[in-house]
Amino acid sequence: MDHFLYRDGALYAEDVPIADIAAAVGTPFYVYSTATLKRHFTLFDEALAWGDHLVCFAMKSLSNQAVLKILADQGAGMDVVSIGEYLRAKAAGVPGDRIVFSGVGKTADEMRQALQGGIRQFNVESEPEMIMLDQVAQSLGKVAPITVRVNPDVDAKTHAKIATGKSENKFGIPISRAREVYAMAAKLPGLKVIGIDVHIGSQLTELAPFEAAYAKVAELTEQLRADGHEITRLDLGGGLGIPYTRSNDAPPLPTDYGKMVQRAVGHLGCEIEIEPGRLIAGNAGLLVSKVIYVKSGEDREFLIIDGAMNDLIRPAMYEAWHDIVPVVEPAPGDVPAKYDIVGPICESGDTFAKAREMPAVAADDLIAFRSAGAYGAVMASEYNSRPLIPEVLVNGDQFAVIRARPTYEEMIARDTLPAWLSTPDNSESPAD
Numbered sequence: 001m002d003h004f005l006y007r008d009g010a011l012y013a014e015d016v017p018i019a020d021i022a023a024a025v026g027t028p029f030y031v032y033s034t035a036t037l038k039r040h041f042t043l044f045d046e047a048l049a050w051g052d053h054l055v056c057f058a059m060k061s062l063s064n065q066a067v068l069k070i071l072a073d074q075g076a077g078m079d080v081v082s083i084g085e086y087l088r089a090k091a092a093g094v095p096g097d098r099i100v101f102s103g104v105g106k107t108a109d110e111m112r113q114a115l116q117g118g119i120r121q122f123n124v125e126s127e128p129e130m131i132m133l134d135q136v137a138q139s140l141g142k143v144a145p146i147t148v149r150v151n152p153d154v155d156a157k158t159h160a161k162i163a164t165g166k167s168e169n170k171f172g173i174p175i176s177r178a179r180e181v182y183a184m185a186a187k188l189p190g191l192k193v194i195g196i197d198v199h200i201g202s203q204l205t206e207l208a209p210f211e212a213a214y215a216k217v218a219e220l221t222e223q224l225r226a227d228g229h230e231i232t233r234l235d236l237g238g239g240l241g242i243p244y245t246r247s248n249d250a251p252p253l254p255t256d257y258g259k260m261v262q263r264a265v266g267h268l269g270c271e272i273e274i275e276p277g278r279l280i281a282g283n284a285g286l287l288v289s290k291v292i293y294v295k296s297g298e299d300r301e302f303l304i305i306d307g308a309m310n311d312l313i314r315p316a317m318y319e320a321w322h323d324i325v326p327v328v329e330p331a332p333g334d335v336p337a338k339y340d341i342v343g344p345i346c347e348s349g350d351t352f353a354k355a356r357e358m359p360a361v362a363a364d365d366l367i368a369f370r371s372a373g374a375y376g377a378v379m380a381s382e383y384n385s386r387p388l389i390p391e392v393l394v395n396g397d398q399f400a401v402i403r404a405r406p407t408y409e410e411m412i413a414r415d416t417l418p419a420w421l422s423t424p425d426n427s428e429s430p431a432d
């Protein structure tokens with residue numbers, strides 16, 4: 001369930017008509033529901049209530065500070081993958097001891113800033129990273145708490161571009177070499193080993209791959225303890241999938257996920273961290289767009305809309321499906337139409353859906369992409385010189401712009417001309 005429902009023939013975000021937001025901010029735009037964000041966080045928090053735990057929101061999925069503030073106020077930590085995300089979490093009021101630093105390519109400068117600002121732990125992904133972190137921590141007179149991300153070589157059975165837990169992926173240390181790597185970590189005075197980290201991919205629709213990975217982590221925990229390491233925290237990553245369509249089988253619920261975690265690692269007495277992104281943010285957001293033209297092709301109809309791949313890249317990048325619905329509720333008995341739904345960008349990849357059956361719409365009608373909260377706004381670009389689209393937050397009957405659309409002037413003014421191009425008279429031919 002989410003909070004984007006038809007009421008009296010019109011699509012609402014909580015208690016606000018989508019059309020009212022469109023009239024106020026223009027299209028396209030993203031809109032998020034506070035109630036859905038809170039509810040999804042609470043589902044995870046309650047699913048792990050059987051033990052000591054922290055739910056760290058993977059903020060790469062949706063990093064607007066207003067969203068971070070809502071979740072942090074509920075007690076969430078943050079999983080960050082860059083110092084930019086770290087600083088954004090701090091700006092939203094998240095304390096350092098609730099921020100986990102993940103990612104394969106942390107630089108010395110990022111490590112330094114995080115250590116100085118306060119950090120819950122680094123999830124280290126390689127030996128060279130471990131050596132670098134040790135040096136940086138020692139140079140600051142600090143000790144960095146770490147887990148090592150292990151790669152359990154488990155098939156997450158998800159899209160290749162979002163699978164991370166097979167040995168061919170760049171992430172983590174092969175679990176077969178983990179004991180060796182922990183032995184090395186234990187000798188480095190700038191590091192303090194506190195646990196193990198694993199994350200096998202995103203949009204998983206079954207529990208079995210998680211369970212297989214967590215069983216390996218449980219076994220490793222016991223081996224590492226026997227080797228003399230203190231393993232008190234397990235970071236089990238994110239990755240639980242969401243239903244992108246109303247029709248197909250729904251992925252497992254956080255409740256079942258929580259029970260499975262208890263089965264797999266509950267007996268170890270570790271503090272549990274998880275890093276969900278998509279399941280918290282995905283169905284908490286819509287992308288709203290307007291139909292510019294309905295164009296008849298030779299054998300199909302194109303719905304040309306004002307949103308494009310630069311605003312929502314998931315269909316172009318991962319062949320992702322989003323349910324697309326009209327903002328005015330279709331009347332019962334309306335004959336559905338079939339469209340190729342495309343944006344205005346000069347790329348054939350700027351296609352959101354092919355031969356999509358949906359209620360018939362016309363020029364100037366509003367449509368909404370469901371499940372667009374995660375990996376939507378955060379992946380947007382200004383390709384084709386299209387300014388980043390606004391983000392709007394709804395809370396009950398209120399709404400507010402939480403990131404404004406830049407003006408064309410603002411967007412263009414970010415370019416600067418080098419001196420040799422900006423002098424008024426540069427038409428002289430070179431000497432000689």
Ligand SMILES: *Cc1c(COP(=O)(O)O)cnc(C)c1O
Pocket residue numbers: 058060061079102103199201202203237238239240275276277278279374
């Ligand atoms: C992307 C990512 C997540 C979040 O994945 P979701 O599928 O959005 O839950 C969590 N942890 C790490 C290390 C990630 O890279």
